Amino acid sequence: MTPSGQTSSAEQTRLEPPAVRFVLLGVALTFLGLFLVVPLAVVFAQAFSKGIHVYWAAIVDPDARHAICLTLVTALVSVPMNVVFGIAAAWAITKFEFRGKNILITLIDLPFTVSPVISGLIFVLLFGAQGAFGPWLSAHDIKIIFAVPGIILATTFITAPFVARELIPLMQSQGSEEEEAALSLGANGWQTFWRVTIPNIKWGLLYGVILCNARAMGEFGAVSVVSGHVRGRTNTMPLHVEILYNDYNFAGAFAVASLLAMLALATLALKKIVEWRVRQTLAEAERMASQGKIPA
């Protein structure tokens, strides 16, 4: 038997009989169809159910436009903050050995385990009228809860782990040899960071930013607690969807929701592209290492 014949017969033993395979595939796709595709399709069907004019009117409505702006502003503030934090945390964790590193990693993951409602609640307890800083804030006429700063704070809390989480495993697998080489050749710290580290991590970083941004724009529970739902003032897009829906303006609610669904689809497409690039970068790093181009 030829070697190729052997592998194909070996692969045969790892596959189910064709009939079973067909059933498994059918059940899996039906499940995904019912739970993922149908809800996504219904968003667009409902959005256009009253025609393109109603759809357009719901999106250019002043309250909707304000919600879109507030969502963009929130993401524009919280995503860059978490990018800086993510890079700093990943640098400290992957380039140095120190005590308590595992505790730091657990702390970074903490916001993922906190319910969105609780994430909002903690900021109400800090800055709300009855909160720890409440009296001081109201004496100085600063509003955080039921205002834009509260929305940004809660969103930043929720999305804090995303960038760090993508960068830590990537930078760990890349090691520090290239940085050490640059430094021993006389580059200073910032030059090394901008010219060596950033080009190496750019795809992983972009991946983290995409995920962080999707969550920042779509966050509902935490923002709902701190916003106070003031129409045209403290409503983000997801909150605007809720208000329209509760007003029985279904076509309008789904029209705004369809914008968020398109954001989700764009996120998935970008994610797929970047994932592919990250895999390429990693494969390249491995190949270089195995060829001995980087002294171990």
Next chain:
Amino acid sequence: MRLRERSIIPGFGLTLGFSLTYLCLLVLIPLSMLFARTFSMTWTDFWNTVSGPRAIASYKLTFGASFAGASINAVFGLLVAWVLVRHRFWGRDLVDAMVDLPFALPTAVAGIALTAVYSSNGWIGRFLEPLGVKVAFTPLGVIVALTFIGLPFVVRTLEPVIEDLDAEVEEAAATLGATRWQTFVKVIFPGLLPALLTGFSLAFARALGEYGSVVFISGNMPMKTEIAPLLIMTKLEEYDYAGATAIAVTLLLVSFALLLFVNLLQWWSRRSRAT
């Protein structure tokens, strides 16, 4: 012992200092407020709040529906992960990308979409209604929403483990005369179990705190379809900060316990894969 080992790479103080300050200001201090608030309550007040009939009903629904959703995901998530890794079919990449939809789609959008699909005149609800199955505005609706948001956790945890399965063991089992089903039950499944449990726990933990996708489909009837995060929200709207905090602390402690369990599982799975 020194705090850290020597390295020629600069920036240790800057990056660690910044990360710690950021985490303290944004995460630790706000979260500690939750516990500080709880300690200012008397024990009886705390106990009465967290063990009131409405609170108990909300825990039962939250835990029951989260468990049911995570179980559905364990079964179908394993199937989806298996099909995606082992089978080659047209559109596989598209299906693989779609699995992440619950991560990417804002929860409020998922909530109103699922409600529209499963309400009595919805695309799927209208076929279930004659069978006497009501999904929207019942506990079943809560399970549907929690299944939706938990799916990627199980699939994404299992995929790399299925990819890493040792081909030789399966081939050996087949050569020794095991049927495909026997090979799966006795050889493949035990290897997948730690990852399956991890995925299940992650989906379960996420479901416990979920709010956005559930509030629309559940109908929010106290004692019947009110989940614990919604009860926190209701208490906040009534300016009952102490009550909201007490229930939040209870929910948070359970989530932390689950996270600890997941970490133990991952340690167990690393150890069993190493041997």
